Amino acid sequence: MRIVHPMPDESTATPVRAPLVTVDRLTVDMPLGRSGSSVRIVDGVDFTIGVGERVALVGESGSGKSLTARALMRLDRLAKLSGRVDFDGIDLLKLSDRDMGKLRGSSIAMVFQDPMSFLDPLMTIGDQVAETLRIRGIGKAEARKRALAVLDELGVDRAAERLDAYPHEFSGGMRQRVVLAMALVGEPRLLIADEPTTALDVRVQDQVLDLLDDVSTRRGLAVLFITHDLGVVAGFAERVMVMYSGRIVEDGDVASVFAKPNHPYTQGLIKAVPRIDQDLNTLYAIPGAPPPPLARPSGCPFHPRCDQRFDRCGKDLPALLPVGLSRVACHLLDGKGA
Amino acid sequence: MLMSIDSISKSYNAFPNPPAKVLHDVTLNVDTGEAIGLVGESGSGKSTIAKCMLALIKPEEGAITYDGIDVIHAKGEDLRRFRREVQMVFQDPYGSLNPRMTVEELIGEGILIHKLEPTAAARRARVAEMMEMVGLNPNDMDRYTRSFSGGQRQRIAIARALVIRPRILVCDEPVAALDVSVQAQVINLLQDMQKKLNLAIVFVAHDLAVVRHLCEKIVVLHKGKVVEQGTREQIFDKPQMPYTQSLLAAVPVPDPVVGRARRAARRLETAN
Ligand SMILES: Nc1ncnc2c1ncn2[C@@H]1O[C@H](COP(=O)(O)OP(=O)(O)OP(=O)(O)O)[C@@H](O)[C@H]1O
Ligand SMILES: Nc1ncnc2c1ncn2[C@@H]1O[C@H](COP(=O)(O)OP(=O)(O)OP(=O)(O)O)[C@@H](O)[C@H]1O
Ligand code: SF4
Ligand SMILES: [Mg+2]
Ligand SMILES: [Mg+2]
Numbered sequence: 059m060r061i062v063h064p065m066p067d068e069s070t071a072t073p074v075r076a077p078l079v080t081v082d083r084l085t086v087d088m089p090l091g092r093s094g095s096s097v098r099i100v101d102g103v104d105f106t107i108g109v110g111e112r113v114a115l116v117g118e119s120g121s122g123k124s125l126t127a128r129a130l131m132r133l134d135r136l137a138k139l140s141g142r143v144d145f146d147g148i149d150l151l152k153l154s155d156r157d158m159g160k161l162r163g164s165s166i167a168m169v170f171q172d173p174m175s176f177l178d179p180l181m182t183i184g185d186q187v188a189e190t191l192r193i194r195g196i197g198k199a200e201a202r203k204r205a206l207a208v209l210d211e212l213g214v215d216r217a218a219e220r221l222d223a224y225p226h227e228f229s230g231g232m233r234q235r236v237v238l239a240m241a242l243v244g245e246p247r248l249l250i251a252d253e254p255t256t257a258l259d260v261r262v263q264d265q266v267l268d269l270l271d272d273v274s275t276r277r278g279l280a281v282l283f284i285t286h287d288l289g290v291v292a293g294f295a296e297r298v299m300v301m302y303s304g305r306i307v308e309d310g311d312v313a314s315v316f317a318k319p320n321h322p323y324t325q326g327l328i329k330a331v332p333r334i335d336q337d338l339n340t341l342y343a344i345p346g347a348p349p350p351p352l353a354r355p356s357g358c359p360f361h362p363r364c365d366q367r368f369d370r371c372g373k374d375l376p377a378l379l380p381v382g383l384s385r386v387a388c389h390l391l392d393g394k395g396a
Numbered sequence: 397m398l399m400s401i402d403s404i405s406k407s408y409n410a411f412p413n414p415p416a417k418v419l420h421d422v423t424l425n426v427d428t429g430e431a432i433g434l435v436g437e438s439g440s441g442k443s444t445i446a447k448c449m450l451a452l453i454k455p456e457e458g459a460i461t462y463d464g465i466d467v468i469h470a471k472g473e474d475l476r477r478f479r480r481e482v483q484m485v486f487q488d489p490y491g492s493l494n495p496r497m498t499v500e501e502l503i504g505e506g507i508l509i510h511k512l513e514p515t516a517a518a519r520r521a522r523v524a525e526m527m528e529m530v531g532l533n534p535n536d537m538d539r540y541t542r543s544f545s546g547g548q549r550q551r552i553a554i555a556r557a558l559v560i561r562p563r564i565l566v567c568d569e570p571v572a573a574l575d576v577s578v579q580a581q582v583i584n585l586l587q588d589m590q591k592k593l594n595l596a597i598v599f600v601a602h603d604l605a606v607v608r609h610l611c612e613k614i615v616v617l618h619k620g621k622v623v624e625q626g627t628r629e630q631i632f633d634k635p636q637m638p639y640t641q642s643l644l645a646a647v648p649v650p651d652p653v654v655g656r657a658r659r660a661a662r663r664l665e666t667a668n
Pocket of ligand 4: 124125
């Protein structure tokens with residue numbers, strides 16, 4: 059099978075949306091043991107997520123995807139955050155713990171890779187889904203009613219009967235639906251999904267993706283979808299941000315990034331993944347491995363692995379600059395911006 | 397035919413419940429120099445088959461024959477030859493290598509056990525040669541694996557298995573724990589070794605795109621049964637069984653055009 063990539067034009071380009079979240083020079087420092095020193099894991103990221111927009115954050119293990127997402131919700135007590143995270147006009151990093159707590163679940167919600175570690179084995183499904191609402195002071199009967207409605211919406215069949223079931227009675231895919239229901243019952247405007255399908259078998263993964271797709275369309279819900287699997291984002295997201303060693307190196311609409319990746323790392327990632335619809339004798343392999351945050355190379359952090367590097371690359375850190383409809387952090391594209 | 401698995405069945409004890417049968421009448425063959433993929437969902441029995449092929453566990457029914465050796469009942473010299481000629485690589489490049497051994501000790505262990513080289517110098521030379529072959533730097537021979545990346549550790553595991561010149565390499569999810577950009581290095585290495593050493597590879601994976609890339613023969617498992625087996629072309633281009641078809645249809649394609657079209661088509665189907 060041969061695939062022809064249409065280049066995005068006016069008709070396929072995503073419409074400009076009102077921003078829901080604006081992240082500005084966000085850094086996340088994590089403490090190193092008890093020494094008092096710390097290591098910068100997320101090294102100044104900027105991005106926006108529009109109202110109802112579906113954005114994928116991709117990158118390899120350790121690149122800082124989860125810590126970036128968790129910083130938006132201020133989930134890590136030990137993390138030192140700086141920069142700005144503007145959510146609908148409020149700077150989340152300046153909010154009191156109490157106000158931040160109220161926002162979690164109601165404005166921003168998160169689902170994680172491993173549903174089992176998130177579910178309380180001793181609590182019924184119905185109670186767990188309703189809990190977010192109960193915390194907000196909604197009455198028991200009403201909370202239960204809404205929990206049922208969400209489980210229904212997410213395709214849990216015989217939801218009414220299963221409100222009183224326990225997590226172990228559910229399959230992996232069903233558990234992920236329950237976790238999703240817990241996140242959605244508070245009617246958030248942004249859902250952060252951190253590798254929600256990684257632990258699932260391919261058929262179940264596909265169902266969960268369809269589900270997320272439907273829910274976000276129906277509710278106008280913005281989704282930040284975190285994954286290391288480019289295949290998963292292609293059919294789901296409108297925009298993709300590629301992260302490498304704590305920074306965003308490319309950000310663009312999905313069609314352009316896949317049709318014409320600008321950053322050498324993005325190019326490599328796309329070429330390195332075997333495809334079920336493609337024959338190749340040898341896979342393209344990026345040499346080396348991603349650096350640990352404590353040994354981040356000077357200049358462009360990708361330079362030791364980059365087959366297009368030149369003298370500047372080892373010295374200067376490239377900034378994330380506009381290139382066409384995308385943003386790219388690579389010296390090759392300096393001055394080629396729009 | 398190098399190895400034949402003939403109608404094997406395997407149960408695990410599930411006390412207090414009755415033993416659970418996880419393999420039902422599984423039959424498959426491995427030919428010299430061929431790469432064969434075992435695919436199927438979690439719990440379908442892939443690892444159980446791999447363990448039977450390595451004689452780490454024994455099936456209650458059926459027979460496994462390797463180059464004239466009855467694997468299930470093998471003893472003495474037969475068993476030793478089998479242990480030398482059929483090697484393995486596992487998923488976890490962290491757990492499977494002893495952190496207290498140097499790279500040389502890890503890779504050279506098999507040479508020592510099977511007494512393949514008379515002197516330490518000869519052993520060292522063979523380890524160096526193997527390291528070179530899998531893309532490691534022989535100067536790193538005296539280092540411990542702690543400081544190696546996942547991809548490098550998986551190379552060490554592969555070198556360790558290949559240094560004694562096996563004829564079959566059984567790999568259980570060897571790239572599942574690796575980063576995307578590193579995964580390709582290991583797949584290319586396996587492919588290269590298969591050609592250079594005329595090695596048969598049994599490749600267990602849940603990633604069908606990787607299996608399609610590497611394996612010329614594929615066995616599809618579902619709930620401990622072989623639902624379909626055939627050549628790469630038969631399985632990927634003309635799958636006969638609905639289960640295989642549904643498995644293939646769910647594989648994500650890193651292409652927004654294909655991905656969206658597929659999802660839209662499915663919506664139409666469910667709407668009608
Ligand atoms: N609590 C912590 N304290 C110190 N370092 C941490 C902590 N959590 C994560 N890190 C480090 O921060 C880096 C980025 O971690 P993060 O979990 O954000 O990566 P990721 O991109 O989500 O990777 P993965 O795909 O493996 O989930 C890693 O090197 C990790 O070891
Ligand atoms: N040691 C054991 N004792 C009891 N049951 C087991 C044992 N090992 C595996 N099983 C069961 O046997 C079945 C097959 O397991 P197996 O590990 O072979 O599956 P698999 O296809 O390799 O799955 P995965 O993709 O998750 O690795 C599963 O139902 C599993 O729970
Ligand atoms: S800045 Fe240089 S090293 Fe970095 S990706 Fe671009 S060309 Fe490669
Ligand atoms: Mg993560
Ligand atoms: Mg397994």
